[in-house]
Amino acid sequence: MDKLTANQRRVLEVLQQADAPLGAYAILKETGFRGATQVYRALDRLGDLGFVRKLESLNAFIACSDRGKASPAAFLIxxxxxxxxxxxxxxxxAELQASLGQSDFQVVRAVVELHGICSSCAGRTTHGETVSTFNRSRQV
Ligand SMILES: [Zn+2]
Known part of the structure; x- marks a missing residue:
């Protein structure tokens, strides 16, 4: 944490306190920074350091629960x-990472996003097929 700039720390705090992934403009609003450039710059650095990840499908950012170590991550959404x-x-x-290592391909960034329905929503839904898709994803 001590190597982070004040801006990076602020952005990380905002993401850690959020209960959902945040887009850059939501982060901008929370931090009170003057411009989105400051937010993007901080997010880039935090991403490089493994503190935050971008969820491409949501165009939003989330703080890593375990500081990244640049390892592949998967999110249930x-x-x-x-x-x-x-x-x-x-x-x-871990197996995916190992097999990619064997294939002579250097992974710089890997984020797997598994979209589905959470157990609490599944309890209220009648879309049985969608629910079973999610259940398969959950076993990852
Ligand atoms: Zn849900």
Whole structure:
């Protein structure tokens, strides 16, 4: 943490306190920075350091639950309520990383996004097929 600039620390705090991924403009609003450039610059650096990850499909950012170590990550994302959980040290993710290492391909950044319906939304939904898709994703 001590190597971070004040701006980077502020952006990280905002993301850690948020209960959902935030877009750059939501972060801008929370931080009170003058411009989006400051937010993007801080996010770039935090991403490089493994503190935050970008969820491409949502165009939003989330603080890593376990400081990244540039390892592949996977997120479960509920499309109904926005619930998100980061899978850390999931076996399949570790295997994916290992197999990519063997294929002579250097992974710089890997974020897997598994969209579905969370268990709490599933309890209220009648879309059985969608629910079972999510259940398969959950076993990752
Ligand atoms: Zn949900």
């Amino acid at each position: 509920c499309d109904q309520c926005g619930w998100i959980r980061e899978l850390v040290d999931a076996r399949e993710i």
